[in-house]
Amino acid sequence: MAAGDEEGIGFDDELMVATARTLATHGLGDLTTQRVADEWDKSPPLVHYYYDTKDDLVRGFIEYVRAVLKRSYEAHADDDPIERVAWLLKRHFVGSHGPGEPVFTRSLLEVQSQAAHNEAHCQAIEALDADARRFLREAIADGIEAGVFRDVDVDHTVSFLLAAVRGGLFRFGLFEDDDTAESLVEGLDGYIEEQLLAESVDPATLDLTAK
Amino acid sequence: MAAGDEEGIGFDDELMVATARTLATHGLGDLTTQRVADEWDKSPPLVHYYYDTKDDLVRGFIEYVRAVLKRSYEAHADDDPIERVAWLLKRHFVGSHGPGEPVFTRSLLEVQSQAAHNEAHCQAIEALDADARRFLREAIADGIEAGVFRDVDVDHTVSFLLAAVRGGLFRFGLFEDDDTAESLVEGLDGYIEEQLLAESVDPATLDLTAK
Numbered sequence: 001m002a003a004g005d006e007e008g009i010g011f012d013d014e015l016m017v018a019t020a021r022t023l024a025t026h027g028l029g030d031l032t033t034q035r036v037a038d039e040w041d042k043s044p045p046l047v048h049y050y051y052d053t054k055d056d057l058v059r060g061f062i063e064y065v066r067a068v069l070k071r072s073y074e075a076h077a078d079d080d081p082i083e084r085v086a087w088l089l090k091r092h093f094v095g096s097h098g099p100g101e102p103v104f105t106r107s108l109l110e111v112q113s114q115a116a117h118n119e120a121h122c123q124a125i126e127a128l129d130a131d132a133r134r135f136l137r138e139a140i141a142d143g144i145e146a147g148v149f150r151d152v153d154v155d156h157t158v159s160f161l162l163a164a165v166r167g168g169l170f171r172f173g174l175f176e177d178d179d180t181a182e183s184l185v186e187g188l189d190g191y192i193e194e195q196l197l198a199e200s201v202d203p204a205t206l207d208l209t210a211k
Numbered sequence: 212m213a214a215g216d217e218e219g220i221g222f223d224d225e226l227m228v229a230t231a232r233t234l235a236t237h238g239l240g241d242l243t244t245q246r247v248a249d250e251w252d253k254s255p256p257l258v259h260y261y262y263d264t265k266d267d268l269v270r271g272f273i274e275y276v277r278a279v280l281k282r283s284y285e286a287h288a289d290d291d292p293i294e295r296v297a298w299l300l301k302r303h304f305v306g307s308h309g310p311g312e313p314v315f316t317r318s319l320l321e322v323q324s325q326a327a328h329n330e331a332h333c334q335a336i337e338a339l340d341a342d343a344r345r346f347l348r349e350a351i352a353d354g355i356e357a358g359v360f361r362d363v364d365v366d367h368t369v370s371f372l373l374a375a376v377r378g379g380l381f382r383f384g385l386f387e388d389d390d391t392a393e394s395l396v397e398g399l400d401g402y403i404e405e406q407l408l409a410e411s412v413d414p415a416t417l418d419l420t421a422k
Contacts, residue, residue: 027325027327027328029240029325029328106327109327110327112381112385113324113325113327114238114240114324114325115385116238116317116320116321116324116384116385117238117240122385122386125385126385126386129382129386152401153397153398153401155394156394156395156397156398156401157398158394159379159391159394159395159397159398160375160394160395160398160399160401160402161398162378162382163374163375163376163378163379163382163395163398164371164374164375164378165374165378166377166378166381166382167373167374167375167376167377167378167379167380167381168370168374168378169378170323170377170378170381171340171373171374171377173327174323174326174327174333174336174337175333175337175340180370183366183367183369183370183371184367184370184371184374186364186367186370187364187367187368187370187371187372187374188371190363190364190367190371190406191371191402191406194405194406195401195402195405195406
């Protein structure tokens, strides 16, 4: 996801982009105020002015990503159900194998991977996850009502799709293995074609493998 | 996975179980030789006798888990293809939401999550992942040949199934959310029933939701 997708990049955005770059390059373990300040091209006290501690900064970063994603979800909320599902899956994984800029994908993976030991980070990620889940649930429910999707169990389908996307991202973040990523997209595409799209709908309408 | 699944627990196994417990409790960041020694009920120099550095110990742990899993794969290699797929998916996720003991699931997740910053750990995990992939690929190919599975693309199916399992484990490791885990098992089960099993096969033959 590009920071400031729908608006200009402000001061806060710059700090968050610097945080993302630092996380992606050095990892959470080696994230320091000094490194973020260097990446931001400002002084460490200015980072501290915004965020007291490293934990605050990381939580602020997760909340920032959530806010940016939330704006995107709202902007797409009234799209056609098929377009909404395609957009979410493509945005989260397909194509760049992550939300827009790899640096944001990698930094978010980094934070998620280590959130098990930090209650506040874990809660912030759970909120971000719940937003994605809600968006996909509504899209699928609307599509069933409109007759473009089969009468699937919405929760099972959402859990399965998001688990596959999350597992794929996690694997890609670790091995950067393009072949397996493409193979996963084909698998995801087959599932959508054979289990989600109504038989009357042209499968090309939701083709994740299309470039 | 219970250490020493198929044989008695030896000295090495005890050290590895202690490492797993330490990882699961304290996380990789706070893993120290002292903590592992305490968990093992031995002295730190004995840990160092086996593994020079913390990195060596962690790599040794991943290789140990791989060896235990490899023995299980070999023990199941000649099972019926449907049983092999069911066993792999259940062992990796369904039921306990992980391979046997939650402590091993959690410790392996912990190591995987942070492997992006350690080339040697990353390679050790890639080897472990390749074993699982090979086992599932052979099981599905054999099942297609035997006519119990549909004529699916083996690689796409394997990538998709393993991504869903990995994503589910990752999510469960973070949020310990039973509802979503059960919902994922239902989704996985639906996929297998509708896309993998041949139409002539009774879906109950590979029912992941069965306790």
